[in-house]
Amino acid sequence: MSAAPSDPAIDALKARIAAVPLGAATEERGIVLSLADGLARVAGLPGAGLNEVLDFPTGARGFVLSLEEDALHAVFLDPPEGISAGATVLRTGKVLSVPVGAALLGRVLDPLGRPLDGAPAPDVDALLPAERPAPAIIERDFVSEPMETGLLVVDAMFAIGRGQRELIVGERQTGKTAIAVDALITQSLRGTVCIYVAIGQRMSAVRRVIEAVRRHGRLDRTIFVIAPAADQPGLRWLAPFSATSMAEWFRDRGDHVLIVYDDLTKHAATHRELALLARQPPGREAYPGDIFYLHARLLERAGKLSAARGGGAITALPVAEIDAGNLSAYIPTNLISIADGQIVTSATLFAANQRPAVDVGLSVSRVGGKAQPGALKAVAGRLRLDYAQYLEMKMFSRFGGFGDAARLARGAAIAHLLAQDRFAPLPVLAQIALLAGLEAGVLDGVDGGRLLALRQALPSMVAADPVLSALGDTPARLDDGARAAAIALVRAGLGAA
Ligand SMILES: Nc1ncnc2c1ncn2[C@@H]1O[C@H](COP(=O)(O)OP(=O)(O)OP(=O)(O)O)[C@@H](O)[C@H]1O
Ligand SMILES: [Mg+2]
Structure with a gap:
C-alpha cells in the first residue's frame, strides 16, 4: 500500500526531509586526564586552539591556556565542582570573548562581564575577543594631550599624557592604589571612561575603591572588573585582558579611557601558578619564560590612536608591588622596561607622612613632559x-x-x-x-x-x-x-x- 500522491501532509513531510542538510557532522570530544587547582589536562581535542572555550559536562566552562603535542591545558572559568578525570569535554569553536558596550558603565562585573553588583546582566553591544592585537604603529599617534591626575606631585613633575603607560610601583601599603584611584576619580569627573581592574585583591579593599569612586568621582563613567583572590585563577588571569577589550570598544569610538590594573604582580603570580601546574618549564624566579611577553602584549594595547583611527586613547596605570624596595626584582624590571615611566612610592616617605609618598629621584615619566600643559611646565x-x-x-x-x-x-x-x-x-x-x-x-x-x-x-x-x-x-x-x-x-x- 502506498499513500495517495496528493496527500498534503506527506508532501510537507517530504519537503522538510529534503530541507535537512545531509553530510558528516563532527563533534570533537575530549577527555579530562587530570585536574588540579583550577586547571584540567585534556586529551582528544587535536583541533582546539589557544583561548578556545571548552564546555564541561557540569555546565562549567574553561579555556585553552596551553597546547602540548597530545594534550592541552584548560583553565576553568567556573568552579570545577563535580568534574573528575574521565569527564568528557566539548569544543565550542569560539575564542574567549567578553561583552562590550556603553551599558557596562557604572557596573561591577567579573572578567566575563557577569554582574557582581546584583543588577541584571548588562545589555551587550557586541562580543570582543579578550585577546586582541595591539594597534599597529601607523594607526598610532604621539602622546601629546595631558591627562591630569589632580595630584600636584604627579602633574607637576611626572606628567602623564593620554595614551601613556605609567607604572605605579612600590612596597606594600605605600599608597599605590590611592594614587591610581585619585587619578581615576579626577578623570571620571572630566568625563573620561575609567576602568578599575582588581586582580587578586581582597573584596574589602575592592569595596573601598568602589565606595571612594561613588562618593568622590563619577560611578556612571566607571567600570569595575573584579577578579578577587578567592576566585578561579583563570578569571584572575583573564581580567586585565578582558578589561582592555572593554576599553578598546570605547577607544574605537574616539573616547579617552583610563584603565588601572591593580595589580600586575598578582597577575604575574597567577600566571606562574597556572604555568607550573601546566608543567611549563620555570625560569627566573620560577616564572615561565613568556611572562615578559604576556605583559608586553597587554600594555601594548594602550596608546593614542591617529586621527584617521578616530583619535581615541587608552591610558594605562599598571600597579606593581615590590619587596623591601627591590626595584630590580624580575617582574618590576620587566614592567619598568615595558612602560613609559614609573611612579615609585617610598615606604620611608609614607611612614614620615609625606603622602602621596612619591620618590622623586626614582620616578620618571618618559613621554608625559610633551603632554604637560606649557603654563604648568x-x-x-x-x-x-x-x-x-x-x-x-x-x-x-x-x-x-x-x-x-x-x-x-x-x-x-x-x-x-x-x-x-x-x-x-x-x-x-x-x-x-x-x-x-x-x-x-x-x-x-x-x-x-x-x-x-x-x-x-x-x-x-x-x-x-x-x-x-x-x-x-x-x-x-x-x-x-x-x-x-x-x-x-x-x-x-x-x-x-
Ligand atoms: N595621600 C594620602 N593621604 C592620607 N592617607 C593616604 C594617602 N594615600 C594613601 N593613604 C592611606 O594609606 C593606606 C594604604 O594606601 P593604599 O591602599 O593605597 O596602599 P597600597 O600601596 O595600594 O597598599 P597594598 O600594598 O595593600 O595594595 C590606606 O589606608 C590609604 O587610605
Ligand atoms: Mg593597593
Whole structure:
C-alpha cells in the first residue's frame, strides 16, 4: 500500500526531509586526564586552539591556556565542582570573548562581564575577543594631550599624557592604589571612561575603591572588573585582558579611557601558578619564560590612536608591588622596561607622612613632559631639583651639618605642597598659581597649616579670577600678566589664611 500522491501532509513531510542538510557532522570530544587547582589536562581535542572555550559536562566552562603535542591545558572559568578525570569535554569553536558596550558603565562585573553588583546582566553591544592585537604603529599617534591626575606631585613633575603607560610601583601599603584611584576619580569627573581592574585583591579593599569612586568621582563613567583572590585563577588571569577589550570598544569610538590594573604582580603570580601546574618549564624566579611577553602584549594595547583611527586613547596605570624596595626584582624590571615611566612610592616617605609618598629621584615619566600643559611646565621646571636638594640637605642637617636657610625654606614649602590628602584633587590652573607663587618666594617660611588652607581655597579663587580663568583648563602659555595675577592671588590667599 502506498499513500495517495496528493496527500498534503506527506508532501510537507517530504519537503522538510529534503530541507535537512545531509553530510558528516563532527563533534570533537575530549577527555579530562587530570585536574588540579583550577586547571584540567585534556586529551582528544587535536583541533582546539589557544583561548578556545571548552564546555564541561557540569555546565562549567574553561579555556585553552596551553597546547602540548597530545594534550592541552584548560583553565576553568567556573568552579570545577563535580568534574573528575574521565569527564568528557566539548569544543565550542569560539575564542574567549567578553561583552562590550556603553551599558557596562557604572557596573561591577567579573572578567566575563557577569554582574557582581546584583543588577541584571548588562545589555551587550557586541562580543570582543579578550585577546586582541595591539594597534599597529601607523594607526598610532604621539602622546601629546595631558591627562591630569589632580595630584600636584604627579602633574607637576611626572606628567602623564593620554595614551601613556605609567607604572605605579612600590612596597606594600605605600599608597599605590590611592594614587591610581585619585587619578581615576579626577578623570571620571572630566568625563573620561575609567576602568578599575582588581586582580587578586581582597573584596574589602575592592569595596573601598568602589565606595571612594561613588562618593568622590563619577560611578556612571566607571567600570569595575573584579577578579578577587578567592576566585578561579583563570578569571584572575583573564581580567586585565578582558578589561582592555572593554576599553578598546570605547577607544574605537574616539573616547579617552583610563584603565588601572591593580595589580600586575598578582597577575604575574597567577600566571606562574597556572604555568607550573601546566608543567611549563620555570625560569627566573620560577616564572615561565613568556611572562615578559604576556605583559608586553597587554600594555601594548594602550596608546593614542591617529586621527584617521578616530583619535581615541587608552591610558594605562599598571600597579606593581615590590619587596623591601627591590626595584630590580624580575617582574618590576620587566614592567619598568615595558612602560613609559614609573611612579615609585617610598615606604620611608609614607611612614614620615609625606603622602602621596612619591620618590622623586626614582620616578620618571618618559613621554608625559610633551603632554604637560606649557603654563604648568613654565612654573614647575625647578621643582624637582629644589625638592631633591632639600631632601638631601635635610638628611645632612640631621647630622649637624649646615643647610642654606633659603633653600631649606623653599624645600619645606615644596614638601608641604606636595603632600596632599586623598580625594582633594587640585585643578591644573590652581597648580600653576601655587607654583608661580612658590617660584616668586611668596611661600617660603609659611607654615604647613596656612599652606594647606591656601591650597584648599585656591581652586575657587582661581575660578573666580578673570585673568586666570580666561586661560582655560590646561593653558599652553603663561604670559607675564597671567603670572603676576597668579602671584597676586596666592598672596591674597595667604592673607586670608
Ligand atoms: N595621600 C594620602 N593621604 C592620607 N592617607 C593616604 C594617602 N594615600 C594613601 N593613604 C592611606 O594609606 C593606606 C594604604 O594606601 P593604599 O591602599 O593605597 O596602599 P597600597 O600601596 O595600594 O597598599 P597594598 O600594598 O595593600 O595594595 C590606606 O589606608 C590609604 O587610605
Ligand atoms: Mg593597593
